[in-house]
Structure formats: structure tokens, C-alpha cells
Amino acid sequence: MKTAKILRYLWFAIFALLIVSGGCNWFGGKSPQQKPTPGQTPKPGSQQQQSAATQSEPEITVYMHETGEKRKMKLEEYLTGVVAGEMKPEWPVNALAAQAIIARSFTLHEIETKGGVPERGTQASTDIKEFQAYSAQAINDNIKKAVEMTRGMILTYQGKPINAWFHASAGGITATAKEGLNYQEAEPPYIRSVQSPDDLAPADVKHWTAVFTKQEVLAALAKIGKSVNRLDSLAIGEKGPSGRVTTLKVNGQETVSGPNLRVALDSMKLKSMLLDKVEVSGNKVFFSGKGYGHGVGMSQWGANKMAVDGKKPEEIAQYYFKDVKIEKRWK
Known part of the structure; x- marks a missing residue:
């Protein structure tokens, strides 16, 4: 009998010691935060990530x-x-x-x-x-x-x-990701269109004209999946919040992405989609605009x-x- 009491007291003492030391999680308490093993990426916002x-x-x-x-x-x-x-x-x-x-x-x-x-x-x-x-x-x-x-x-x-993202010159106003890059994912919450003091940009960035042949434009259209036999007209379609051209109309019917066409043509020559005018004359296509780059x-x-x-x-x-x-x- 005495032996049983001693064992019972000993058990309670061990149980109490475990609770005090935090070595068990029987009552829903949080176990100590483990350090990541070598090569393991810490979870975002964790103490390990912040210290690392x-x-x-x-x-x-x-x-x-x-x-x-x-x-x-x-x-x-x-x-x-x-x-x-x-x-x-x-x-x-x-x-x-x-x-x-x-x-x-x-x-x-x-x-x-x-x-x-x-x-x-x-x-x-x-x-x-x-x-x-x-x-x-x-x-x-x-x-x-x-x-x-x-x-x-x-x-x-x-x-x-x-x-x-960054670019050479916003032409006075920056773009959203969708209009400037034809960005297909959700618009990043930190991207915005703001007035930009591009006063010191050179004259050929503030205002410019780019000229392409019809054949060059037709080849660029084919690159972006718009195969057209002839080019009778090319006109500005829709514009985004900053005024950049997001779509163009080919022959009054076919709609193409402005940013995609710019890259397919030559983004160093067709400097931006902040366009004032697009005109087809003879065998040439004229673009006039301002700024340099996607604008985002x-x-x-x-x-x-x-x-x-x-x-x-x-x-x-x-x-x-x-x-x-x-x-x-x-x-």
C-alpha cells in the first residue's frame, strides 16, 4: 500500500514537471517554433525569414x-x-x-x-x-x-x-501594367499611373515619328498571330488610363494588341504606345508619339x-x- 502511494505521488510530480517545462502539448498549447533545416525555405512572414x-x-x-x-x-x-x-x-x-x-x-x-x-x-x-x-x-x-x-x-x-518595372521615359505619365505591357495576370496592387517629370528627356524622346513599310507591319502582325494579306489602313483603337494605345484596328476590322505590335515591329524604333497619330500613306506606315518604353x-x-x-x-x-x-x- 505504501509503495502504491509513493508511486502515485511520483507520477504527479513528473506530470507537473512536464507541464511547467512546456515539454508536452496535451492541453492544446503551441510547441516551440522549430528552426528550418538546412536548405528549407522559411514560411513568409516567419521569424526565420525576417532574421535571415x-x-x-x-x-x-x-x-x-x-x-x-x-x-x-x-x-x-x-x-x-x-x-x-x-x-x-x-x-x-x-x-x-x-x-x-x-x-x-x-x-x-x-x-x-x-x-x-x-x-x-x-x-x-x-x-x-x-x-x-x-x-x-x-x-x-x-x-x-x-x-x-x-x-x-x-x-x-x-x-x-x-x-x-522601369523604362526610359513616361512621356509625362506612367502606365498600368495591363495597358503598358499587355499584362495578362491581375494588375499588381502596387502599380499605378502617375504624372512623371520627364522634362529633361531629349527632343527625339519627347516627340518622335517612326516609319515602317507595309511589308514590315504585315510581317510583325504575322509574328503576333494576325496573318493579313494586305494593309489598307491601321488606326488607333482603344486607349488605357494613361492614354496609351492598347489596341489598333487593321483594315477597320481586325483588332491587335498595341504593346504586342510594338515589340514585334521594333520597340527601339516604335518607342512607345503613347501615340498621337497612326497613318498609312502609300507603302509606308507612320506612327507619331512621345516617351520611350512600356511606361510601367x-x-x-x-x-x-x-x-x-x-x-x-x-x-x-x-x-x-x-x-x-x-x-x-x-x-
Whole structure:
């Protein structure tokens, strides 16, 4: 009998000790948060993800399209080449720094959502058609300073890197993703159309005329799946919120995507879809408009003017997007 009582008291003592130490979960309590195993991705918003975000600068593999090699480098080193390739190196440091924030955000967004450039087996590429422009030769002290002063800074929406689109000149107003890029997914909540101070853009960007032959336009139409035997007329159809042409009418009947036709023709020649006029005359097709690029996100010429006016890099980058925050991912 005494032995039974001793065993019962001993059992209660062990039971109480387990509850106090938190070593059991019998009453619905939360067990201690486990650390991720090596290679395991922390869940979004978890303490592990937040602490990992400020641990160290990533090393990435970049496909160098000029030589075909794959080169490992720190992300900030890669960015100096991107900023030098995407913006004029002699521009104000604050404009270059805004571009660094945008390019860094774009890079991380692509890596975290798509794995970078999976077809190359790398996190980035120097081929502008695949990723971003890159020019190691154009790097100067201004570029290095701009990247260093914004080290680790990215734009985030609800804690995630945004798809930080940018372009040369908005022609005075930026576009939504759908109208500027014919974006097929839901419009990102952080993309908006805003007035852009593109005053300093050169004359051939402020106003331009692009001329193509009918054969060139017919070939471009075929590229986007619109096979037409002849081209009697081409006219502006619908426009988006910023005034950009989203559709064109071929021969008064066939409707084609404006952004898609621009890329199929030559996006460096047909500079934007912020068009004033489209006209077919003889064997030629004339487009007149303003701005340069798809118009979504940050305007580089707008960033230049804002920097000249004394705006900080963070202010410039945030101006072109809605409800975004600056987050420093590494020191």
C-alpha cells in the first residue's frame, strides 16, 4: 500500500514537471517554433525569414551572354553593372541610386518568384532580352557610390519584393501594367499611373515619328498571330488610363494588341504606345508619339529630373509605386 502511494505521488510530480517545462502539448498549447533545416525555405512572414533577410548579401550566378560563361558574384557587384547598363553613368548619384533600388528589387523578385533565369540555370543574365542590361565597362565612381549608399535596399509590398518595372521615359505619365505591357495576370496592387517629370528627356524622346513599310507591319502582325494579306489602313483603337494605345484596328476590322505590335515591329524604333497619330500613306506606315518604353513603373528620365530637384533615392523609387516600403535586406 505504501509503495502504491509513493508511486502515485511520483507520477504527479513528473506530470507537473512536464507541464511547467512546456515539454508536452496535451492541453492544446503551441510547441516551440522549430528552426528550418538546412536548405528549407522559411514560411513568409516567419521569424526565420525576417532574421535571415538581414544576415548576409547573397551570392548569385550570372549568365554572361557575351561569352556564354556562368560567373558567380555578389549581388551588389552584379548591380553595379546593371545600373551602369540601364542608366547614364554621368547622371546625378541620387538618380543612379534610385535605379539601384529598382534593379535590386526586380532581381530579388525574379529570383524569389521564378528562380531567376531557369532556362540558363542561373539567377540572372546580362542579356537584356532575358533579364536586365549590364555593362561592366561603364561602371564609374558615381555608379559605385549609388549602389553602396542603397546597399541591400529594395521595394516591398506586404513584405515581398515587387516586380519593379522601369523604362526610359513616361512621356509625362506612367502606365498600368495591363495597358503598358499587355499584362495578362491581375494588375499588381502596387502599380499605378502617375504624372512623371520627364522634362529633361531629349527632343527625339519627347516627340518622335517612326516609319515602317507595309511589308514590315504585315510581317510583325504575322509574328503576333494576325496573318493579313494586305494593309489598307491601321488606326488607333482603344486607349488605357494613361492614354496609351492598347489596341489598333487593321483594315477597320481586325483588332491587335498595341504593346504586342510594338515589340514585334521594333520597340527601339516604335518607342512607345503613347501615340498621337497612326497613318498609312502609300507603302509606308507612320506612327507619331512621345516617351520611350512600356511606361510601367519608374521613368528613368523622370528619376533624373527628381534627382536634379533634390529628391532622395528612396523618394524617387517610392513615388512611382503605390503602398510600397523600403526594406533593407542585408547590411
